Amino acid sequence: MIENTVMLLIIVPLLFSLLFIALPKSLYKYLAWAFFIIGIALSVSLVLGGTGVVPVEGPNFAMYENIVLVLEVLVILYILAVSAKYKNWPTLGLGIISAALFAYTYANVPGAESASFNIDQLSQLMILIVNIVGTAIILFATGYMDQYEEHRHLNRQRTFYFTMSFFLAAMNGLVMSDTLGWLYLFWELTTLCSFVLISYNMDEEGINNGFRALSLNLVGGVAMSIGIILLATKYDINSLTGIATYAGTDAVALAALALPVALLCIGGFAKSAQMPFHSWLLGAMVAPTPVSALLHSSTMVNAGVFLIVKLVPAFANTSLGTAIAVYGSFTFVICSALALSQRNAKRVLAYSTIANLGLIIASAGIGTPLAVAASMMLILFHAISKGLLFLCTGEIEHTIGSRDIEDMSGLIKKAPLLTSIAALGMISMLLPPFGVLLTKWVSMEAASNNPVVIIFIVLGSALTTVYYSKWLGTILSSSMDKNAVPHKKLETYFPLSVLALSIIGTSIFIFSIYNYFVGPQVEILLGNVPNITGPVGQFTSEIGAFDYAAVFVVLALAILIYLATKNTTTRKVNFYMCGENNLEKDGLMFRNGVCDYEKCSVSNIYLQNIFGESKLTTFGYAISIILIVIALAGGVGL
Amino acid sequence: MNDILTIILVLIGAPILGCLASGIDRKLTARLQGRVGPPLLQPYYDVRKLLSKDNIVVNPSQNFYVIVYLAFIILSLLMLVFKQDFLMIIFVYTVASVALVVGGMSTGSPYARIGSSREIMAILSYEPVLILYALAIYLLTGTFKLSALLDASSPLLMYTPLIFIAMIVVLNIKLKKSPFDYSTSHHGHQELIKGMTTEYGGPGFATIEIAHFYEYVFLTGLIFLFWASAPVIGVLIGIIAYLLVIVIDNITARVYWQWMLKLSWTILLVISLVNIAFLYVSGVKLI
Numbered sequence: 001m002i003e004n005t006v007m008l009l010i011i012v013p014l015l016f017s018l019l020f021i022a023l024p025k026s027l028y029k030y031l032a033w034a035f036f037i038i039g040i041a042l043s044v045s046l047v048l049g050g051t052g053v054v055p056v057e058g059p060n061f062a063m064y065e066n067i068v069l070v071l072e073v074l075v076i077l078y079i080l081a082v083s084a085k086y087k088n089w090p091t092l093g094l095g096i097i098s099a100a101l102f103a104y105t106y107a108n109v110p111g112a113e114s115a116s117f118n119i120d121q122l123s124q125l126m127i128l129i130v131n132i133v134g135t136a137i138i139l140f141a142t143g144y145m146d147q148y149e150e151h152r153h154l155n156r157q158r159t160f161y162f163t164m165s166f167f168l169a170a171m172n173g174l175v176m177s178d179t180l181g182w183l184y185l186f187w188e189l190t191t192l193c194s195f196v197l198i199s200y201n202m203d204e205e206g207i208n209n210g211f212r213a214l215s216l217n218l219v220g221g222v223a224m225s226i227g228i229i230l231l232a233t234k235y236d237i238n239s240l241t242g243i244a245t246y247a248g249t250d251a252v253a254l255a256a257l258a259l260p261v262a263l264l265c266i267g268g269f270a271k272s273a274q275m276p277f278h279s280w281l282l283g284a285m286v287a288p289t290p291v292s293a294l295l296h297s298s299t300m301v302n303a304g305v306f307l308i309v310k311l312v313p314a315f316a317n318t319s320l321g322t323a324i325a326v327y328g329s330f331t332f333v334i335c336s337a338l339a340l341s342q343r344n345a346k347r348v349l350a351y352s353t354i355a356n357l358g359l360i361i362a363s364a365g366i367g368t369p370l371a372v373a374a375s376m377m378l379i380l381f382h383a384i385s386k387g388l389l390f391l392c393t394g395e396i397e398h399t400i401g402s403r404d405i406e407d408m409s410g411l412i413k414k415a416p417l418l419t420s421i422a423a424l425g426m427i428s429m430l431l432p433p434f435g436v437l438l439t440k441w442v443s444m445e446a447a448s449n450n451p452v453v454i455i456f457i458v459l460g461s462a463l464t465t466v467y468y469s470k471w472l473g474t475i476l477s478s479s480m481d482k483n484a485v486p487h488k489k490l491e492t493y494f495p496l497s498v499l500a501l502s503i504i505g506t507s508i509f510i511f512s513i514y515n516y517f518v519g520p521q522v523e524i525l526l527g528n529v530p531n532i533t534g535p536v537g538q539f540t541s542e543i544g545a546f547d548y549a550a551v552f553v554v555l556a557l558a559i560l561i562y563l564a565t566k567n568t569t570t571r572k573v574n575f576y577m578c579g580e581n582n583l584e585k586d587g588l589m590f591r592n593g594v595c596d597y598e599k600c601s602v603s604n605i606y607l608q609n610i611f612g613e614s615k616l617t618t619f620g621y622a623i624s625i626i627l628i629v630i631a632l633a634g635g636v637g638l
Numbered sequence: 639m640n641d642i643l644t645i646i647l648v649l650i651g652a653p654i655l656g657c658l659a660s661g662i663d664r665k666l667t668a669r670l671q672g673r674v675g676p677p678l679l680q681p682y683y684d685v686r687k688l689l690s691k692d693n694i695v696v697n698p699s700q701n702f703y704v705i706v707y708l709a710f711i712i713l714s715l716l717m718l719v720f721k722q723d724f725l726m727i728i729f730v731y732t733v734a735s736v737a738l739v740v741g742g743m744s745t746g747s748p749y750a751r752i753g754s755s756r757e758i759m760a761i762l763s764y765e766p767v768l769i770l771y772a773l774a775i776y777l778l779t780g781t782f783k784l785s786a787l788l789d790a791s792s793p794l795l796m797y798t799p800l801i802f803i804a805m806i807v808v809l810n811i812k813l814k815k816s817p818f819d820y821s822t823s824h825h826g827h828q829e830l831i832k833g834m835t836t837e838y839g840g841p842g843f844a845t846i847e848i849a850h851f852y853e854y855v856f857l858t859g860l861i862f863l864f865w866a867s868a869p870v871i872g873v874l875i876g877i878i879a880y881l882l883v884i885v886i887d888n889i890t891a892r893v894y895w896q897w898m899l900k901l902s903w904t905i906l907l908v909i910s911l912v913n914i915a916f917l918y919v920s921g922v923k924l925i
Binding site for chain 1: 692694695699706709712725726732746754756766770777783836915918
């Protein structure tokens with residue numbers, strides 16, 4: 001049963017990618033709906049099927065292994081061809097290195113007899129994210145792409161939907177494979193898909209940013225394949241579970257694994273766009289918004305943190321783990337600061353993604369059961385909220401024609417439903433009772449034994465509050481012009497509503513999610529579970545407790561009181577401008593000294609000269625590179 | 639049953655206390671300025687008058703944010719009284735602060751938006767200090783739950799003097815007193831443009847005032863924690879801190895928000911961090 005679901009999860013998205021190529025554009029909408037429904041059905045059935053290992057042996061294995069080999073060769077050839085075509089020499093160089101490593105692996109690493117897929121709770125969680133959030137994004141795209149292409153005179157939707165679906169197939173394979181060789185193939189496939197999608201516009205900017213993503217991820221890929229070669233040749237390890245088992249034998253084995261594991265983690269850092277690799281994710285902003293949403297929430301960047309969480313047994317409570325925690329929390333604070341200085345909504349979201357992934361990595365690095373639980377929950381909540389926020393930003397851009405936060409003031413009047421959904425997404429990123437904050441709370445409590453990490457998290461968390469509440473206030477403010485009219489397509493608002501409801505649902509049922517997915521997985525990774533108990537509606541760890549139900553109740557109460565008092569003697573007036581309102585016109589403009597009218601405009605504070613990119617980026621590069629070197633040095637036992 | 643009684647007591651008692659505190663503030667401020675000042679119950683008369691007026695709004699949703707503000711201040715106060723997780727209390731309190739900011743911005747009014755922007759900067763200034771305070775409690779007791787403080791062998795203040803100083807400044811910022819009253823001028827209630835709250839009037843504004851009464855109790859409650867093992871001394875310290883804030887309010891003038899951000903991210907953070915570093919290094923435990 002579970003074998004079939006595993007295969008279907010890879011084959012069905014591939015099938016859909018082919019259907020998108022074969023069928024005319026008019027049918028895409030129906031295809032996307034079908035994909036969405038089948039995606040949910042498949043992922044839920046995988047979860048219901050339970051956990052287990054699916055081995056691939058005998059003739060089947062030989063066949064698949066050949067397919068894998070052919071695909072790997074094709075990936076490398078494609079990289080070489082495309083970088084030669086666009087004369088991108090660094091990428092070509094990296095492609096050649098990858099090819100050499102591949103040839104070396106083929107010649108020197110002993111071939112395996114079998115491979116396996118390992119379905120544990122983390123894989124299940126990731127499958128749910130990929131196939132529900134991911135397909136919802138594709139559904140959203142059918143309501144989005146026509147207008148997008150119209151503006152830019154493009155006609156490449158075939159490529160777009162093909163790559164998006166293929167991406168989901170690769171992601172499904174990635175989060176299920178246990179065998180490192182196969183994991184690496186899927187890993188490189190996601191890199192390729194992101195390259196194609198980022199350079200979607202085929203203009204100079206798009207192609208440059210595509211190559212940046214490709215080359216930085218190739219750097220990560222090279223580090224990773226060296227790690228895989230080391231593991232295979234020195235310790236005869238060729239699977240993720242193999243690493244965990246070997247690391248569990250004794251302290252000497254754990255120390256020996258540090259270098260290859262650190263190399264694998266660097267692959268993860270690059271994929272998750274951590275500093276100093278972060279520039280590719282910012283460059284990815286040039287792609288259509290559904291692409292950004294997919295990269296940020298359900299695919300690409302999640303692959304990196306997924307791998308790091310899976311590697312927890314190999315670095316928990318070691319100096320390497322501490323180095324990873326410091327590194328992750330540093331990215332968290334520096335990218336939160338950078339997000340504060342941005343006016344471009346997509347850049348704010350991008351920095352916020354990098355920051356939150358840093359927090360996930362920091363939590364994994366801390367390596368206590370509580371912290372690892374926090375990192376897994378954060379992956380889930382972050383995926384839903386960030387997917388929603390990106391889609392909302394895309395739709396806002398189509399509604400008002402700008403992605404500048406300042407232009408979004410008054411949005412609540414123009415597109416009330418869209419704004420409310422976006423506001424929910426933002427609130428869920430920073431305030432209780434929603435999941436992201438709750439997991440942030442857990443990771444803070446877990447990090448409190450490491451002074452450097454906790455201070456970075458404290459500062460980053462304060463910065464996060466600032467940039468989200470600023471944006472939240474802006475979209476909820478009322479200015480009076482109502483020119484923009486949102487188009488209300490079902491394909492647009494249905495995915496948004498699904499994600500919005502998921503935020504509320506997952507936050508309410510956080511304890512069930514914890515019990516079903518997170519607790520058992522932490523037990524697999526670390527051998528013991530975090531001491532989290534409590535009745536439903538309360539979250540009690542060994543060092544603190546939180547009644548999140550109380551917050552929900554108070555919130556509901558506040559809404560009820562508001563609705564009950566809504567119709568009592570409320571008189572609407574224009575806002576106060578020291579008596580200088582123009583009474584002749586709309587009452588909203590200042591009357592200035594020469595009896596003329598002026599619109600007042602107030603903008604938010606961005607602190608460009610403290611937290612601006614020009615001030616912090618170089619500093620961030622320097623520190624993050626030093627921290628990575630320290631992680632590697634911790635690996636060789638210095 | 640006992641819990642319900644406590645809740646009722648807090649719901650009724652806190653605003654009375656807060657109202658008196660506010661009255662004392664007005665009286666003391668007047669005396670420091672050489673005036674007679676209003677009667678002690680003036681804040682109560684103000685609220686009663688506001689409640690009898692029409693609720694004039696720019697945007698009906700602004701009332702919602704005020705209700706959220708009040709509700710979450712009360713919730714954080716209750717969590718404090720029930721000795722819950724301190725870190726979580728801070729986050730719940732943040733909901734209230736953000737609600738007031740968004741409420742100000744939601745009006746679209748230029749003055750309210752400026753006030754809100756500045757208040758966001760205030761959040762940036764005080765939030766790290768507050769969380770470091772929580773961290774200090776954790777380091778000393780091994781848990782973020784405040785219940786542990788009651789069993790502490792010696793008062794928190796013995797080991798956290800620098801954080802105490804930082805918290806006094808935070809109290810100044812949170813109560814919007816000079817020199818940090820730029821987000822809503824609070825000086826003797828005599829200015830027309832009151833930052834974030836410019837567009838509130840009547841019952842809406844009364845709600846904010848009532849929420850402030852609760853907030854007075856909540857914030858002095860945070861100071862009380864420094865000597866929670868001996869409640870009498872704790873209360874005394876809370877009162878002294880409050881009086882100190884009023885004095886500072888009267889002897890300083892309003893500053894730029896940039897100045898405050900610098901003060902907080904350099905001096906306040908550094909002294910808090912020194913204190914935290916001391917706790918890590920010395921490994922003192924109160925339990």
